[in-house]
Amino acid sequence: MPRTRVPFINKDVLALLLTLFLSVLLLFTRTSPQIRLLKLQLSQLANTIAYPVTWYNQVFIIREKNKLLKEQLIQFTLMNSELESYLQENIRLKEMLNFIKSQPLHFKTANVVNHNFGLPTNSITIDIGEKDGVVENLTIMDENGLLGKTIQVGDQAALVQLITDKNFRVSVRIGKDRALGLFIPTHGKYGLLEGVRKSMPLTEGEIAYTSGISEIYPPNIPVARVVSIKRDENNPFQHIVVELVGSLENLDYVFVIL
């Protein structure tokens, strides 16, 4: 049987390839800064050389992605038209039921001119009054949440009972089920949520919003965040400690909801 011979692959070339391979192997096992940089440069060079191949492959990937996105687009278009029809149906049904749209809140900005923490009522004084349309029992809040309500109104000033006042109460809703509860301040920025049943799933960090049941406070104003939850076997309600979301520190200005 005749021996086949590959041209240009002789012992010289084999020796060269073997020695070069061993040298590169030895070189790249080193961890000196020069070798690390050399590896980086070589990988960059390899990337540059392989760029056309990568680009060519990416074209196909993009084509596949484009195809998928087109399919998704058609699906979303169909879904959108379905939602559009639902919206029209919803508007029609609301009209049939004489449903009143919720109105956006109108508010006035007021400067805090006095802090009355020493008085029996924990309160502040603001620099707008009857002349600006302020009356008693208006909601006071800052950009984060509920702060209190107006209790006395003068011509150009009003007294605000703060949420931290011992006599302050506000009805709230919390959790996925929008369970009702009552916020009662305890000390500082902390308070309790009473009347939340034990079966109601709650997690720390959840926010309690005004319920809208009260005539004073509009619904969905953030009140407090859950800090801890305790469930006692003998008590049908959860013991929920909360902290206020509204900031009472360095109070300079507040919003009065008209």
Added chain:
Amino acid sequence: MKYKVALKIVIMTIVVMCIQIFIPAFNFYNLVIVPDILIIFLTYIGFYYGRFYVIILGFIIGISQDFITQVELMGAMAFTKSAIGFGLGTLVLYRNIWSGNIRMLFIFLLYNIHFLIYYFIKFSGVPISSFIYIQVILIHSLLSFAILFVIDKSFFNNKITLK
């Protein structure tokens, strides 16, 4: 026969490596340059015995040099010496074809390639200007080439540099 050739080369290699140890170094831009007589030895091996011997010998000599002088770059000299060994081994194929000038030019180019690769690895990540880089390569190549020229004239009766 081959065994005798190999033994002869091994003995010569040991002798040349011993001589290389005592070659004085000089300073150039704070870079220590040692004239490389091992590359000259490889040139003669390539000229007389061909590629296979010079590649293997280049690798062994390179590894030894790396091990003695630069452990952190182990493999750099072995790589360059094996690579140019392939080129130097070509000399035997064209011994009677190339003129002395072409042979010398070829050797000089190979020396340049050798030092180019070697200093590329050595200066990788070192902030050094291209001008100094080229100067170092040329000086080292010229130095080795000059030594080859002198040795060839003195001891080998113009075997390589013969017109």
